[in-house]
Amino acid sequence: MSAVPTGSETYAVVIPSLGRPSLARLLETLADQDLAAGGAVPLEVVVVDDRRGADLPPLDLPAHAGGPVRAVRGYGRGPAAARNRGWRSARRSGATWIAFLDDDVELPRDWAGRLTRDLASCAPGTGGSQGRIEVPRPADRRPTDWERNTASLEQAAWATADMAYRPAALEAVDGFDERFPRAYREDADLALRVRHAGWQLVRGERRVLHPARPADALVSLRVQAGNADDALMRRLHGPRWREQAEAPRGALRAHLVTTAALAAAASGTVLATAVGRCSTARAGRGLLGAGLAVWGVQYTRFLARRVLPGPRPGDDRFASELARMGVTSAAIPVAAVRHRLRGTIRHRRTVPWPPPVRAVLFDRDGTLVHDVPYNGDPERVRPVEGAREALAALRDAGLALGVVSNQSGIGRGRLTTAQVDAVDHRIRELLGPFGTWQRCPHAPDAGCTCRKPMPGMVTAAAAALGVRPQECVVIGDIGADVEAAHAAGARSVLVPTPQTLPAEVTSAPEVAATLGEAVALVLPGRDAAGGRR
Secondary structure, eight states, rough: OOOOOSOOOOOOEEEEEEEOTTHHHHHHOOOOOOTTTTTOOOEEEEEOOOOOOOOOOOOOSSESSEEEEEEEEOOOOOOHHHHHHHHHHHHHGOOOOOEEETTTOOOOHHHHHHHHHHHTTTOOOOEEEEEEEOOOSSSSSSSOOOHHHHGGGGSSSSOOEEEEEEEHHHHHTTOTTOOOOSSSSSHHHHHHHHHTEEEEEEEEEEEOOOOOOOOOOHHHHHHHGGHHHHHHHHHOOOOOOOOTTOOOOOHHHHHHHHHHHHHHHHHHHHHHOOOOOOOHHHHHHHHHHHHHHHHHHHHHHHHHHHTOOOOOSSTHHHHHHHHHHHHHHHHHHHHHHHHHHHHHTTTOOOSSSSOOOOEEEEEEBBBTTTOOTTTTOGOOBBBTTHHHHHHHHHHTOOEEEEEEEEOOHHHHTTTTHHHHHHHHHHHHHHHHHOOOOEEOOOEEEEEEEETEEEEEHHHHHHHHHOOOGEEEEESSSHHHHHHHHHHHHHHHEOOOOOTTTTHHHOSSSOSSSSSHHHHHHHHHHHHHSSSSS
16 A cells, blocks of 8 residues: 555544554554555554553554554543544644544455545535444344444444544544543534534445454443443533434433332332331332332343344354343343433533643743753753743633652652752742642652653642643643643643654644743633733
8 A cells, every 4th residue: 555645635544442453453454455446545543552551562553554653652541532642643744634443443445545535525614524334243143232232333423433523623622522431422422512613524435344342241231331421421412412413312211110120129128027017018018029020021121122133042152142131131220320320420510521721730841941950959940931921821810830840860869859849949939839849759760650651740730739630731841741641631732842852742732832832722812922812
């Protein structure tokens, strides 16, 4: 695959991944596209490694999969945050579209050609184009419940298994809402917000294959956690969100009836054991019987709905599928109601995305003051140009300020704590007060959770200021500052210096030439010097 993109529409591919084996297959099919019909190659392919852990081995990625392949870390914060990390990094390629793919899809050889035509046919006001999803069914038997669940993606609206967005549309709504922690509803929420921002969404002609990935016996129980995300959708978009998002109605009402019947039966059991009060005991036995009767009817209906379309007696999957359905059909209603209640309580005060910026956290050396390696002398402190004005603008806007600084000189034995204290005191004298000052004194090999790029200082600073990490912006001069922000869930702005590596600039979501310009990104109503525009 060596053709050069043609026409005015170009695209980059963003793939969030947990390192599953299916990723290799996706990249293989992406590299094996037939471009004879005029398809374009991606300007780049950004794989967001969303595995959890600090010392993970890098993903085994090819150097080229149609376009050059680049990996960035996602830190296990979920697909919404991973896609945001990917598209914000990929937009620096200059692509006019960002094509999102899931790491468990496979691309037919004509996918790139069809995508190119889909994008070229979009009007200027079209913000997104959806591909068609095909889920292969087993040829020798009826599909299992999990396979049918996967097959429902064929009717899903605006699913990011294959969805391309203009960067301008993503920027208009600040990308995916990172409060959706699972691969569920985050794509529907984005589509609604993009539409509300005035963009149109269309369905294209390209298609992808989405095989049902292997799953254990309790997968249908675990996915009930998505009911908490339904509560978030209702909070953000109102009671008619399903109609707006073209999402089918779920089974929550039936699950509520089933759970209420179980609760009634449990209450009846308690009352039936009442001592000395025959009328109470009789009422309890009646309530117990009624509750069990309603539960039995509901359970039988739910079980039949899940079993009858599935494997038949004689199929190799029938016995195991029947056992799974029997157990999970009893547990799912209670789990669904519990997750919905949890989501309703958790999101009762949730505000629209993005949450307002309430705090700005600064790296110290190279960002607020000129970097003097292992500086223990307050007399050598020199603020960077524009630092006073930038900080004054933020204070005038009512934002909380903090510092998050690696000071490995203490752990290496090059500096004393008293020396670093003296330098920090001098910085406050020159630049004013800060609401919190977080310092990591450890050497790089100490294995601590506070040293950037770990998120410890960012989360600690947010807690000290009484805000959430999502309400913070971290401004720094190297990739470790950007990584710490993302790992904590905060926004970041990189202000490069001669010490900043080119790769750090390339992968940074937001880059500013000066500290003043960085503050202008945080306060878009002000100019770089801090004045009103």
